[in-house]
Amino acid sequence: MIPREILHLNSRHLGRSIQLFEEVPSTNDLAASFAHDPDAAGTVYVAEHQTNGRGQYGRLWQARPGSSLLLSVLLFPPAELRRPVILTAWAAVGIAQAILELTGAEARIKWPNDLLIGGKKVCGILIEQSGGVVLGFGLNRSQTAEDFAAVGLPDATSLGMISGTNPDAITVLKTVVQHLDAGYDRLLSGERITPESQWKQRIGLIGRQVRIDLADGGQRVGRLRDMSFDGLELETGEHAIEVILPELIRGLSANF
Numbered sequence: 001m002i003p004r005e006i007l008h009l010n011s012r013h014l015g016r017s018i019q020l021f022e023e024v025p026s027t028n029d030l031a032a033s034f035a036h037d038p039d040a041a042g043t044v045y046v047a048e049h050q051t052n053g054r055g056q057y058g059r060l061w062q063a064r065p066g067s068s069l070l071l072s073v074l075l076f077p078p079a080e081l082r083r084p085v086i087l088t089a090w091a092a093v094g095i096a097q098a099i100l101e102l103t104g105a106e107a108r109i110k111w112p113n114d115l116l117i118g119g120k121k122v123c124g125i126l127i128e129q130s131g132g133v134v135l136g137f138g139l140n141r142s143q144t145a146e147d148f149a150a151v152g153l154p155d156a157t158s159l160g161m162i163s164g165t166n167p168d169a170i171t172v173l174k175t176v177v178q179h180l181d182a183g184y185d186r187l188l189s190g191e192r193i194t195p196e197s198q199w200k201q202r203i204g205l206i207g208r209q210v211r212i213d214l215a216d217g218g219q220r221v222g223r224l225r226d227m228s229f230d231g232l233e234l235e236t237g238e239h240a241i242e243v244i245l246p247e248l249i250r251g252l253s254a255n256f
């Protein structure tokens with residue numbers, strides 16, 4: 001598959017090479033096809049359109065050509081960073097920081113890896129691990145409320161809807177990659193406190209009564225006392241605190 005254009009950023013880890021494609025089946029699949037090649041580390045794959053874009057839980061991810069930033073990057077992080085919760089926090093926080101810079105809007109993280117603005121989804125993230133790690137996401141850029149209504153997605157929003165004007169596609173691309181690169185650099189240098197607290201703050205549920213949906217189908221209800229990459233502390237009774245590993249959690253919500 002031949003890219004239409006290749007850009008280069010003066011970054012440390014992600015985006016030293018950015019390959020832009022007109023149409024691919026899925027940028028995540030494209031990135032994963034280079035997982036045998038250490039030289040492909042940090043390469044960013046972007047498509048105007050995907051014919052088989054994949055979402056979480058095997059769902060399809062569809063976007064009108066040119067309307068979204070459809071991006072995947074291949075990385076080979078050290079073993080201690082290959083935890084879904086850490087990778088998700090890094091990606092979600094980096095994209096949220098880029099959205100803030102582009103639009104002035106604060107995005108919230110909806111567990112595990114959606115970004116919402118005003119309660120509406122602006123970005124979906126899909127992280128897959130095989131030989132390497134592939135971070136892929138679809139960031140809604142220029143869709144209108146009518147576009148979303150027409151495809152049965154009334155609970156979605158875009159950068160254009162938030163800011164009243166469509167940010168330029170290349171500016172969005174560069175801004176997001178730069179924030180992800182800076183966050184990845186911090187993780188590689190061993191920083192945990194800042195990424196963890198940015199993630200916690202953007203989830204925004206500390207002190208609230210929450211429901212945790214577990215991957216095994218179980219549920220827990222209680223007050224969320226604190227959270228870190230090592231566990232969510234839930235007050236389930238007057239003196240009862242349960243610590244639940246992030247990897248066991250499929251959903252976290254305060255509106256139930």
Ligand code: BTN
Pocket residue numbers: 025026027028029050052053054055056057059061070071072114123124125126136137138
């Ligand atoms: C979700 O279900 O919310 C996650 C959606 C992830 C979609 C992106 S678009 C770019 C990359 N390529 C894919 O096939 N999927 C991800």
